[in-house]
Amino acid sequence: MSWLFIFDLFGTFIFAVSGAFKAIKYELDLLGVIILATITGVGGGMMRDVILGNTPPSVFSQEIYIILTVIAGLLVFFAASKVVWRWNWIVLADALGLGVFTAIGCMIAQQAGLSVIGTIFMGSLTACGGGAIRDLLVNEIPMVIHSDFYATASILGGVFFLLLNQFMVNDQWLLWSTTFFVFFIRYLAIHFHIHLPKSKPMRRSPSHLMRLQQQLKKRKNRKS
Known part of the structure; x- marks a missing residue:
């Protein structure tokens, strides 16, 4: 059993746990918890494999991935009230999973002969893709584009x-x-509340401002 495979299994389980907790937050049923756990655990790797042409994705050829995500979902579903008191540990484990999947994505991209940009992209996609799908399924803006120092790490x-x-x-x-x-960068961001600068909200939408501008132009034309 290779180190790459061991790392992949560990990252899958950790991310599945975080996905299951997102389902608990929205009070989903047992199936919903397992689905979110599975999507979070294997979603990024599936997208990576499809893009690289490694089909069928490993999640469909090696049942251990689905088994791990189901176990993670069941553990969280039946023990959430006890585990939630150790939430800090879950956050740190998620940071470690982020590092694991980043490393795996980069390694597989290098083996596929991708360029610098392709390697970085595949690392980030593997690490953040499942979480993005998870957030969309529960109607949230994906955390990777609006919160913390996650995708940046x-x-x-x-x-x-x-x-x-x-x-x-x-x-x-x-x-x-x-x-x-990656774990260290993510830990520093959590501990010191580091985040990228955010865009300032506009008082009015761009389309509304454009309509006002058109109205002003019409008034000027009438006066002239």
Whole structure:
């Protein structure tokens, strides 16, 4: 059993747990909890495999992935009231999962011969894709584009992976180093409340402002 496969299983389980908690937040039934756990756990990897042409995706050829997500969903469903008191641990585990999937996505992209941008993109897609689908299913703006330092940590992890790869570091060290680099960045962001600058809200929508501008032009034309 390779380190890549072990890392993938660990990341799948951790992300499945976070997906199941999102379902608990919205008081979904047992099936809903399992579906969100599964989507979060394997969604990013599925999209990556389809884009790279690795079909069918590994989740459909190796049942262990689905089994893990179902177990995670069941554990959260029946033990959420006890586990929630350890929420800080769940957040840290999610940060570790973010690092794991970033490292895996970058590694698979490198093996497929992708460019620098492609490698960073695949790392981020693997790490954030499942969570984005999860948020859309519960009618939320995906966390990766509006909250915390989440996708940014994954992107920085992809850059770190490529820099480290220039020194001909073996695959095992690449996985470990990238994982803990992303985890460390994400931990710092959580601890010190670091986030990217946000756009300022507009008092009126662009379409409304455009209509006002057109009305002003018409008034000027009438006066002239």
